[in-house]
Structure formats: C-alpha cells, structure tokens
Amino acid sequence: MGNDDAASLDEPALTYRAATTGDVPALVELVNSCYRGDSSRRGWTTEADLLDGQRVDKDGMGELLGRTNTLVLVAEAGGELVACCELRRGTSGAYFGMFSVRPTAQGAGLGRRVLAEAERTVVRTWGCRLMRMKVLKQRQDLISWYERRGYTNTGRISPFPYGDESFGRPRRPDLAFVELTRELPDDLD
Template sequence: MTNSHHDQHRPAPAYRDATPADVPALVDLVNSCYRGDSSKQGWTTEADLLDGQRVDADGMGALLDRSDTRLLVAEADGDLVACCELRRDGEDAYFGMFSVRPGRQGGGLGRIVLAEAERSAVADWGSRRMRMMVIRQRTELIAWYERRGYKATGNTEPFPYGDEAFGLPKRSDLEFVELVKDLPVGGA
C-alpha cells in the first residue's frame, strides 16, 4: 500500500562523479542497458546487434583513471539510475557510454541526464560542442538524439571487429556515425 504523495513524481536525480567504489555497480548498469535480455526492458538496446559485454571492471577503472575523462552518475532513491562518460577534447566534449537503467527508460530521465552532461561540459570545461559516436544501425536512438539538437556530420568510424572488449558483433556491417551539437557559450 502506498500513501506517499511523492509516488506521483520521482525525485530529480542527484549528480556526482563516479569513484572507484562505483565500478561494480557501473559495470552492471552499463551492461544491463546495452546487452542481453535485461536491456530489452528499455526502449533501445544493442542486444540485436551485439552479444557479450559492453564494458568490464578493468575498462571502467581505466576510464576513471583518465585525467581528461569524467564518469557522471545520476542517483535516485539511493540507486544508480544513469551514467555517462564525458571526455574533454579541445573545445569539444565527447559523450559516451550513456546508460539509463532499462526500467527507468522512456520517462524523461535520459533527457535530463543528457542536459546535465551538456551543462556540466560547458560549466566545467568551457566546451562549445558535444560529440558522440553511435552505431549507425541504432536508428531510433539516433532519432532521439536528433530531437535533442544533435546532427549527423557525415563522419563515420569502423566498428572495432575482433576486439571483444566492444562486444561480439551479430552482423558484419556495423559502423559508428558522428553526431554533434553546438553548446551555448557562457551558460546562456
């Protein structure tokens, strides 16, 4: 039985940078969003394109050790509900490994976490543009980013076939497309 007036609206997440203590939870979150049956609970997944893991503890730890990279986490109700990689790249910020817990997808959480990532890239690094690489075959995800102001540049990168750290491809035509968005200068 629920009688709380808070049940109607979930609280806004709290944001912070990931720490080494978060690595097991982050690996679980990221892999649950991208691969396997759990990922199919959300509205977008790579499970039909790739098997295997998206990231392991060593890979996550290596990201945390990079001086040009932050792992932004979003927590709600004491639970890690989303994360993303932000990497400083000159005047650009690179956005990657975006993960929203499958059971929380489709309710606006991804949109507000993406907006926080953009805001923090401008505030913390003075970034003028956000870049990302998305698998070309993830058309519904690309459309979601386009609705948030991202545009395809026409630049592509090959999928790293043979590197199991990126997963086990189920098809031979995978490639990444670059999406970019200009960020407001001066926090406007």
Template sequence: MTAPAFRPATAADVPALVDLVNSAYRGDSGRQGWTTESDILGGQRTDPDWVAEVLARPETVVLVAERDGELLACCELQRRGPAAYFGMFSVRPTLQGGGIGRAVLAEAERHAAEVWGCADMEMTVISIREDLIAWYERRGYHRTGVLSPFPYGDERFGIPLRPDLRFETLAKPLPRP
C-alpha cells in the same frame, strides 16, 4: 518523482557501473528498455578493467544519476579541446522513457559548457541505430557524416552479430554560459 542527483563516479562505483552499462545494452535485461543492442551485438558492453581505466583518465569524468542511493544512469564525458565527447550513456532499462536520459544528457551538456568551457558536444553512435540517432536529433544533435569502423575482433566491446556495423559521429553546439 524527484529529480535525480548527479555526482562524479569514483572507483567504488565500478561494479555498479559495469552492471548498469551491461544491463542497458545486452541480454534480456537490455530488452526491457528501448536502447538495447542485443539484436546486433552479443557478449559484454564493458568490464571492470575498462570502467576503472575510464575513471582514471585525465580530462574525463563519469557522471552518475542517483535517487535515494540507487544508481539510475551514467555517462562519460571527455574534454577534447574545444569539444566534449559524450559516451557510456546508460539508463537502467526499466526506467528508460521516463525522462532520466534527457536529464543526464542536459547535465552532461551543462557540465561541458559551464565547467569546461566547451563549445560543442560530440558522440559516436552505431550508424544503424536509427531510433537512437533520431532521439539525439530531437535534442539538437546532427549527423556529421563522419564514419569510423566498429572494432571487429575486440570482444571487450561485444560480439558483432552482423557485418555492417560502424560508428557515426553526432555533434551539437553548446550554449555559451
């Protein structure tokens, strides 16, 4: 199988990105992969307005991974001074566990370090997602102990199915180019 090609997303990608992100995290389609949040959050993960807003932000790029014209995965990168923020990471559920996620993360780290000159990569993960946090730790990320509240009451990010959700910041120093 050939490696995916990477490119920045455009406004024309919004519908496909919304479908990909929601399928990776919610409902029955999300259960096909291991990154599902279906047991802790209902509703949507994102919507077209939010994705379009992300694409329009300065200092932000949404990278997409494609193979033969098919959207396989995506991630959002925001330049925040000396660090880059990694988010909206989604891999088509039927392809999870096949190395595409590792390739996307590596490309995001390369972009942050080589294109933007960032020294670190940061992200937030729902703190009870121990399997996902462990996956990032195997790739050099560490828990910072910095916790932030989950946006209860804002259904744009899902409908919480439990009362103990919060985010934890993970970080990793990036190699200097």
C-alpha cells in the same frame, strides 16, 4: 553537479556527481544491463540484436575512471544509481559516450534530463562548446532521439572495431558508427 531542481512532481529528484572507484561494480552492472543481454530488452536502448558480450568490464571501467581528461557522471534517485555517461575533454570539445539509463526507467524523460546535465557539466567544468558522440548507424531510433535534442549527424562514419571484444561480439557484418555533434549554448538550463 548537484540536485535536479527542474524535476516535476511525477519525475524523481536526481542527484549528480562524478563516479569514484567505489562505483565500479554498480557502473559495470548498469552499463551492461542497458546494452546487452535479455535485461537490456526491458528498455529501448538495447544493442542485444547487434552485439553479444559485455559492453564494459571492471578493468575497463577502472581504467576509464583513472583518465585525467575523463569524467563519468552518475545520476542517483533515492540513493540508487539510475544513469551514467562518460564525458571526455578533447581539443575540439567534449565527447559523450557510454550513456546508460536503467532499462526499467527508460522512456520517462530520465535520459533527457541526464543528457542536459552532461551538457551543462562540460560547459561549466571545461568550457566546452561542442559535444560529440558516436552512435551505431543501425540505431536509427536512437539517432532520431539525439536529433530531437539538437544533435546533427555530421555524415562522418567510423568503422566498428571488429576483432576487439572489448566493444562486444558483433552479430552482423555491417556495423559502423556515425558521429553526431551539438554546439552548446552559454545559457544551458
């Protein structure tokens, strides 16, 4: 992890690193601001019409950072946390989740750059050649965004964990996740 040398003059330089426990408050604020409530509506990745409540709390984030098979990758621009994602090593590749880009910075290519760094990180760190993720099936715009980056909808659907408020409070009865995957090439640049 290091600097994003591919940034053009109009893109901010990014620095990547693994999150630490000292990042928990900033991570919780970032993730919740991207997914829930009015602040999330400033970006296009909001789930505010689908779910209420928090996306993550301090205890959940602390637990995530304590896992031995998990890395929370953060991206900083000018010393400010602007994006993060969860990377989890598994037996059949890596899992990508909790992808968060500050709402006011969305739509300018930052997410594309962070996703590419996440892919490089799992190849370099764990030797993983497959990235998996789950996306709410109702988020067709987001699914399309991942498909444009080489991800394929596997057709596998997982039920939403209704009754578990750590995932949020559903606003509709038909929520479910679809699985997307991508084979990661050796020469990720």
